[in-house]
Amino acid sequence: MWDVGGILVPPLTGGVMDVIGASGLPITLGAICLALSVATILRRRMV
């Protein structure tokens, strides 16, 4: 699973950087954190 992240995220982040410039890096990574937070909250509600 570690490798799956390595395959998906760098090209995605690079693509966003191509479109919106350097700020694509923190924006994409911030969105990843947000997704993780939402998943944690959802899981908490499900348990």
Add this chain to the structure above:
Amino acid sequence: MMNVAEAENEKMQWAAITGVIATVSVFAIAQGLSYPLLSFILQRQGISPAIIGLSAAMTPIGFIVSSPLIPALARRFGAGRTALTCAALSAVVLALIGWTQNVYLWFPLRFLIGVVTNPLYVLSEIWVIALAPASRRGRVMGVYSTVISAGFAAGPLCLLAVGTVGWPPFLVGIFAFIFCGACLALVLPRLPKVDEAGHQVSVMGFMPLAWLLLSAVVLAAGFEQGVLALLPVYGTHYGIAEARMSALLSAMIAGNIAMQVPLGLLAERLTARLVRFICVLATALGCVLLPLLIETPLIWPCVFIWARSPTAFTRCRSSSSASALRVRRWLPAMPPSR
């Protein structure tokens, strides 16, 4: 007499564990060096960030492709011979990367780097788990992970010393791979035989049981590798020197090592889920602060904590799960780790 023999045997076991861990940490230095080095070179060639990210993704693809082949290779050629061959091939592939300096040729070469380095990590982990006494296995694996992370952090630091232009950084990596192979050859006679056992553990079967953990691992890994591959590109947009960006990456990985124990202790006091939640929020805050602090000295403490947050906690848990999967596949007779 028996006690003396047992003590001697234990001493030899610890020497073998130390040898394997030291060897793999040198290997990690070479890998830690190659990620930012190749990004710096591609950035100088005017390659777009998307292609740089895609190029960086080739190595994990190589990891995934090579994983199912490792048991067969170890069975056919022996684990020791497989690991030694992989160390030699890693040096050759890195030399080819340094020689070609072509973004499109680097796609298959970076894929090959993933293919040939993965067996060494997998086999070394199995050796260390098999050699470590059951009562101390958790601590030994903790040291193993920490030393590898330290090696990985030292990689970008090497770029501070040798720069990112020409052959010197590649020669450091090539020498590290050769040194690693030589050290491994020395400890090889003391390493246990690796046999594949009948137990098959499916990751897909594990998925419904721990989907949040696994998705956290995917995102945390993506975060870490995205930063390693693209933070150098990000820095050049702000006109930051390559040496400073290399040092920042090292600070980030050093934070990775330093935060593992405090986060583990915090998880014991609070709950694992709460700590994970705090971690991702802290990382999100770091993403907001990154553009504001990148040109100030405050970026140092920021990156030290920043990239650590999602990864440290998930890595602790995921690596133990991954180890458990690997070990159960290879060493079924071993008692479960505590």
